[in-house]
Amino acid sequence: MTTITGDQALVKRINTSLILDTIRRHAPISRASVSELTGLNKATVSNLVQELLNNHLVQESGPGASSGGRKPRLLLFNGQAGYAIGLELRVQQMTAVLTDLAGRIVAEDECPLEQHDTDSVTAGMVAIVRRLMQLAPQSPHGIVGIGAGVPGMVDGSGTVLFAPNLGWEMVPLSQLLEEELGLPVTIDNEANAGAQGELRFGAGRDASHLLYISAGSGIGSGIIINGELYKGARGYAGESGHMTIESEGRSCSCGNRGCWELYASEKSYDNEEFALPSKRTSELISYARQGHEGTIRHFYKLGHYLGVGITNLVNGFNPQSVIIGGPLSDARAWLEDTMQQVVAQRTLPYHRERMEIRFAELGSRSTVIGAAYSAISQFLGPVRVSMPMN
C-alpha cells in the first residue's frame, strides 16, 4: 500500500508547487505578492523562491514600480529551463512538437504513417522524437519528458488498452518508448490530450470545468473537472462517440445502435442517401466553399447532430464551456449555426445560462500541445490537496 502520508517533505512540495504555480499565473510578481496570494509567510516564500532560482525554474527580471515603498524584485517563470515533446498519433499521420516549459512551440515535425504494427509505429515515434531533440536549445533541465496522444483507450501505466483504428490491443507504449529513449513518457487519449491543450493554452484558459469534443473519423471527448482531466475507472471515460442518440438507429461497429458518431463525425459520409462528392473533410470543405448544395446540406445536418450530442453531455456534465476541436472543426462555418440552435433549444436553462460553445483555438495542435503539457506537468510535479465536501 502506497498511501501518501504527511511529512515535511510533502509540505515543502505542496508549497513549492503552489508558489511556482502562482508565479506562472501572475508573472511578473514580487515575493511579497506571492506571499499574500498564497497565504504563505514571507520567509517561506523567500526560501522556496531561492530554491526555484537555483533550479533555474524561476528568474528575477529586475525591479518593478514602487507603490510607496521599496521597489519589488519581480519574478518570472523561466519557460526556457527545459523542453518537452508532444506527439499525436493519427491513423495516417504522426505529428510532433517541441515546446518549452511554458508550452510555447519551438519546433514542429510530422511524418506519414503507413503501417500500424507496433514496431514500425514506435520506431517512427522514436525517430521523430530524436529529430526534435536535436533542435532543442541548451537548457538546465534539457528534455524533461515526452507526451503522446493516441486514438484509443489508455490506462494509467501508459498502456494502450484498445485502439480500434490502429488495430492495437494492450500495447505497453510508454514502456516501449521509455526503454528506447531513456526519458519519462506519458500516454493519453487523443481527446483527453486535446482537452488539456485547450484548457492550458487555448480556448479554455479561464474554465475549470470543460468539455472538449474532438470530431474527426470518430468522436472523442475529454472532460476537465475542477481543472483536472477526468479519467474513468479503467483509464478512459470519453467514449462519447458511442452514445446512443437514436435508440433504434443504425447499427454501429461497437455493437450499439444509433451511436452519435454515426451521425456527427466523418463516419456520416458513408451514411448519405445522396452521394457526397468526396469522403474527405478537406475536400468537402472546398466543395462547400464553392457552394455545392449537397455538401452544405450535409454539414448542416452534421451540425444538428453535433448539437444533439453536445446537449446530452452538457446536461450531464454541466461544463462552463464546450470546445470543439479535431479535423471537423475546420468546417465551422457550416456547422456552427445549426449546432448552436439545437443546443440553445435543448439544454436545460440552468446549464445554458453560463455556458458557451467555442471552437478550438489551437486548431489542429490542441492534442500535441496537450500531450507536451502532460510531460511538463509530470516534471513540475504538482500536488493537490483537497477537502472534499462529502
Next chain:
Amino acid sequence: MTTITGDQALVKRINTSLILDTIRRHAPISRASVSELTGLNKATVSNLVQELLNNHLVQESGPGASSGGRKPRLLLFNGQAGYAIGLELRVQQMTAVLTDLAGRIVAEDECPLEQHDTDSVTAGMVAIVRRLMQLAPQSPHGIVGIGAGVPGMVDGSGTVLFAPNLGWEMVPLSQLLEEELGLPVTIDNEANAGAQGELRFGAGRDASHLLYISAGSGIGSGIIINGELYKGARGYAGESGHMTIESEGRSCSCGNRGCWELYASEKSYDNEEFALPSKRTSELISYARQGHEGTIRHFYKLGHYLGVGITNLVNGFNPQSVIIGGPLSDARAWLEDTMQQVVAQRTLPYHRERMEIRFAELGSRSTVIGAAYSAISQFLGPVRVSMPMN
C-alpha cells in the same frame, strides 16, 4: 484567496485522518499494523491514536492474539462517539434517520408533505430533526451535523438552485436550517446522496467508480469518481434524466426532446397508448404481481429504455458498477431482464467486461443514509492528497 497551504497542522490532519480511516476499515487493529498499513512511524501512530482516544473517536478493545511476541492492544472506531441525522425530501413525503458515526441507523421517522412553500418545508424539517435529536443517546460529541438530500440542483454552499418538483429556485436551505438548528447542515442532490449511501454502506462498498441511478418520478444519477462524489461546475452534474435518447422524440418540459426520463421513469405512465390501470408505481407492482399483461409489458418496455440510457452513461463514464435505486427499483422483477439484455447487447466490450449492474442494497434508505454520511464525513474532516498524472 483561500488556497490550502502546507504546514504542520495540515500534516497532522492528513495523518490523523489517514489513521482514523485505517482503523475504521480494518478494526480491530493494533497500532503496529496501522503503522505498517499507512507507512507512518510507530511513534507517530501512537501519538495520534492517543489524541483519538482522548477524543473518544477510537477505543481500545483489549489484547489480541500474539503472533510470537507481545500481544497487540486492539483499536476500534467508536461509532457511538456521536450521531448524525439524514433527511430526504421527496415531493409528497419527508423521511429522516438518526445514525451513529458508523452509519448504523438508530431511529427513523417520516412525515407527509403537503405544502411546498419554503417556510412549511423548513419548519417540517426542523420538527423532524428535533424529534430525532431527542432520541439520540448521550455521547461525547452529540449530534455532529445534519445532511439532507433534495430533488434538485444544489450548489456548494447548500443553496437549492432549482428544484422543479418542489417549485423551488434559489432557496438557501442549509443557511435556513443552520440558523434554526445551530448545527452544521450539508445539502446534496437526492441522487448524489443515494450514490454516497450505496458507496459507503450498500451495494457499492468495493467500488471506487460507480454510477447510481435513481429512478422515480424522474431519473437522477450520482457519479462516484475515485471514491468521491463528482459535482459539476455549478454544483450539480447528474441531470441524466434529460439526456436525449430519441433525437426526434416527445417534447419534454425541460425544452429538449426525447429525454430519457420520458421513457424510463414514472413519467412514462402518461405516455402509453394503452391506458395503464394506475399511475402509481406501488399499485402497478401489485397489478404486475397479479399477472396484468399491459402493466407487465409496460415494465418490460421501461426496462428496455432504462438499459438504453444506462448504456450511454456506461460508455461515457466507464464505471465499475451501476446501482439502480429509487422507487422504481421495487419493480426489479420485471425490469431487470430486458434492461440487462439491452446493456449486454449495446455496451462497448471494454466497458462491459468488468462492470456489473446491481440494485440498491439499502432500498429506499440509500438517500437518507447517504445524506447522514455527508454530515459525518464533514465532521470527521477527511483531507485528501493527490498527485494527478497530468
Next chain:
DNA sequence: ACAACTTTGTTTAACCAATAGACAAAGTTG
C-alpha cells in the same frame, strides 16, 4: 533637504510534527 512613513525582503529564534533508534513491556519457543 530631511524626517516620517511604506513596502519589500531577509534574518533570527521558536515551534511543532515526524522520524530513527533505543528501550521497555509483554509475549512465545525450544
Next chain:
DNA sequence: CAACTTTGTCTATTGGTTAAACAAAGTTGT
C-alpha cells in the same frame, strides 16, 4: 529459563513553517 519476537513508548534529532525583528530601499509632506 534463556533467547527471541512483537508491541508500544520515549528521546534526541531533523527539517519544515512562522512571527517578529530587522535591514534595505523606496516615497511623501513640509
